Amino acid sequence: MDFADVDRDELERLKLLYRPLTDAVRELVDATIRTEVDDDVIREAHTELTDVTATLRDAGLSGPFGTKVTGDGISIAWGNAAVGTRNAIAPPLTIEVDDDGRHHSTVTLGAAYEGPPGLVHGGVCALVLDHVLGMTGSADGRRLTGTLTLKYLRGTPLGTVHAEARTISVDGRKATVRGTLSDADGVTVEAEGLFITPASRN
């Protein structure tokens, strides 16, 4: 598909088309982890899913989705691991921005994100914080993660979590950002990152 031909209306139509598919795959992942149906039902589901996957592969990209730019100049990253509209692995995060620059996101992390029993995998905590801090540090232009330091104060229970971040300082290409991941009882992970605009675009 040539996204240069896609205008705002078409983009909305495509989002409405793909979101339910992605949500269904997300549900499938959860069901696959938690199902206790009989063996023959598992085998039947496997066969049906293999057929569905083959159907989707009838036409497709030869590599990852990357970033596409629509005719209206909107950048979309539908394969992104944190926010991708077409990526069932993405929680997905929705990030809001306050007038004072604070970025924040509340998301539910279910069984697919488990690390220690009942707790969010440490790498998933890092994914969420990297993205929220990265967006915060990119508010005045795109920056990549140079360094990300996390302090895991206690386990983060699976369920609804809240991430937030603020830019502490900007020094040319470098932005220092701090943030936290929390559950209903308070902060579970503290994060600090240095986000850098590459000298050469990569």
Ligand SMILES: CCCCCCCCCCCCCC(=O)SCCNC(=O)CCNC(=O)[C@H](O)C(C)(C)COP(=O)(O)OP(=O)(O)OC[C@H]1O[C@@H](n2cnc3c(N)ncnc32)[C@H](O)[C@@H]1OP(=O)(O)O
């Ligand atoms: C408005 C636009 C919106 C866009 C939205 C996008 C949102 C995105 C949200 C995404 C969120 C998810 C985000 C992701 O998933 S990003 C994916 C994970 N990150 C990467 O893949 C980054 C890979 N690394 C690089 O691309 C480059 O090495 C970077 C960009 C890091 C440096 O680049 P460059 O090679 O050009 O740098 P330089 O050598 O000229 O050095 C410059 C200065 O920086 C200092 N330094 C260098 N490296 C590091 C380091 N690792 N830690 C600490 N400091 C470091 C260096 O000492 C120097 O300091 P000074 O001597 O000046 O004091």
